[in-house]
Amino acid sequence: MEHTDILAPLDIELQKVRSLGGSMSVVVIPQRYADKALGYKRTVDTAVSMKDYLVVGLFNTQASEASARFLSLPKGIAVYPQDGKDIETLFFEALERLRFMGTTPWVKRLWDSIKDARSSEFKDDPESRFISSTFYQFLAFLAAHPNEMRYLLKGSDNPELSWVREYLPYGHGNAGESRENVSEADITELFQSWRYQEKMETKSEKGKNTLRRFRNIEHLFTLPSISREIIGLAGDTLLAASKMAGIIEKDPVLTSRVLKVVNSAFYGFHRQIDSVEQAVVILGNDEVINLAFSIAIHKVLETISPEYAKQLWEHSLVVAHLSQWLGPHIGYTNKQRLYTVGLLHDLGKIMFLQRGHFIGGFSGPASLEDLAGEEIDSGISHAEMGGYIAERWNLPEAIVDGLMSHHLPSKARDMSLAVTVHLADVLAHCGGIDLARVNSAAVTYLSERKGPAISQDVLSQTAGEIVQRVKTILEAEK
Ligand SMILES: [Fe+2]
Ligand SMILES: [Fe+2]
Incomplete structure (x- = not known):
């Protein structure tokens, strides 16, 4: 029949x-x-x-x-x-x-489709890397089902799934017996009801719309030319103070900032310093470049509510300074870049706030749920948004990549940079390293790295000192 x-x-x-x-x-x-x-x-x-x-x-x-x-x-x-x-x-x-x-192959097909998304080179459409490289909603869904994750990831028979663990906070999906009885049918049921494909398509549509909207407000995406000029000198280690001073003196805002900072209580000079060149010598080129960058970002911050701006600004500075301190312990030594990526890591949040988008919590390091919430709202999270803006500013690819991967360091091209900024972010928020807030790939990366471990005491103490230092600098800039 x-x-x-x-x-x-x-x-x-x-x-x-x-x-x-x-x-x-x-x-x-x-x-x-x-x-x-x-x-x-x-x-x-x-x-x-x-x-x-x-x-x-x-x-x-x-x-x-x-x-x-x-x-x-x-x-x-x-x-x-x-x-x-x-x-x-x-x-x-x-x-x-x-x-x-x-049967089991569905799991494999599902993972393969996610893996494809993360490993694609996105050659045809350069913007798609900001949209398709992550799917926080799915990661949040996995993190919310630790029992099922344990079942899926258990044993060594599933090596191709183990990378999933790298995307979750530490402790999720660790090997071990499932607490409750979970069957393959339950998991199939669970995944089917989540509607992966549908959600992925919605995310992608929204992401495209968000980027289109941001592209149309190009005027927001310009760095002040003075900052651009100074940042352009960042790679020049032999730069003479006189040359740097010459550039700074062209800009009255930057000139007054540099002089205020060098005369602040933090540097403790009894005599008033009024020469920019002398200030550059005292502060060092790096610090001056940091200041130039800070001024550029401060300008962007002026467009959001003062209450958020204040919180974000202090947080960004603390993460910048903490990254500079932590970097060499973790194996990343380019201090200038550590500062920049630390300072800009939440740039996407500023952009979102400016345009009235939802952003995940302020009170702690963004959780997968926070990032998923941003993604549901805009199709992308603040991490991708920041990367997108940094690319529009023509900043080096290492910075773009650092911003994009600060919550998922295993995606980064340079893990030592991403792990550093990720930890600095947790440290800035929590005053110590709370492992449940740290991504597991970062923990693995640290445990595999040889070298002296930093104790929680030293971490907390340094975090406290850096917060104090930033507060002093902020006072001086008022
Ligand atoms: Fe963030
Ligand atoms: Fe942050």
Whole structure:
């Protein structure tokens, strides 16, 4: 018999639903579960047997309800009208979903699709790297199901999944027995109900819209030319103080900042210093470049609410200074870059605030849920947003990459830089290293690195000193 003949009873039901304007779920279940499935079926539903499968049409039922009805059974579900308009299309769609979800390969396919997204080079569309390189909603979903993660990641038989762990906070998905009994069917159920594909597509659409909107307000994306000129000198280690002073003196705002800072209590000179060149000699070129950058960012900060601006500004400076201190301990020594990436790490938050977007919490380092919230709102998180702006400013790729990976250091091209800024961020927020807030790849990176460990005491003490130092600098700048 042709399959259209076998499906005929379901087709009659579908026609009824169509004329009533309702919905219908078509559920395909492997034949060996047919007895159980028939037990869960209501009298208004229609079931037919087709070779290896039982096909059930659930009258006026959406996918979530159909899924709940056959909770423990492997199945594929397609719903009229969204997944197809005729019974054949619905049947094949449901069958395809069953095949995808049926046995272990679905896990592999799911991971592969995420892996593809993270490893693609995005050559055709340079902006897509800011949209498609992360999927925080999915990571937050995984982090919210530690028991299921433990089941998926257990044993050594699944090496291709272990990278997932690197994306989660420390302690998630660690090997060990699941506390509750979790079956493959439960996990299949869980993943199916999450609708990965649909969410991914929505995220991508929103991300494109967000970037389009930001692109259209190009005037926000200019660095003051004086800052650009000074930052351009950053690589020149032999730069004479007189040359630097010459550039600074062209700009009255920068001149007064430099003089205020050098005369602040922090440097403790009794005599008033009024020559910019002398100030450059005392502060050092690095510090002057930092100041130039700070002024540029401060200008951007003026466009958001003073209360947020103050918090973000202090936080950014603390992370910049902490990164400079931590970097060499972690294996990254370019101090200028550490400062810049530390200072700019939450640049995306400033941009989001300016445009009235939602941003995750202020009170602690952004959690996966915070980042997922930003992504639901804008399609991208503040990390990608910051990377995008830094690229528009033509800053070096190392900075763009550092901003993008400060919450997921395993994605970074240079892990030592990303791990440093990630830890500096946690340290700035928590006053110490709270491992539950730290990404696991960062913990692994640190544990594999040889060299003296820094004790929690030293970390907390230095964090305290740096906060004090930043407060002094901020006082001087008033
Ligand atoms: Fe951040
Ligand atoms: Fe931060």
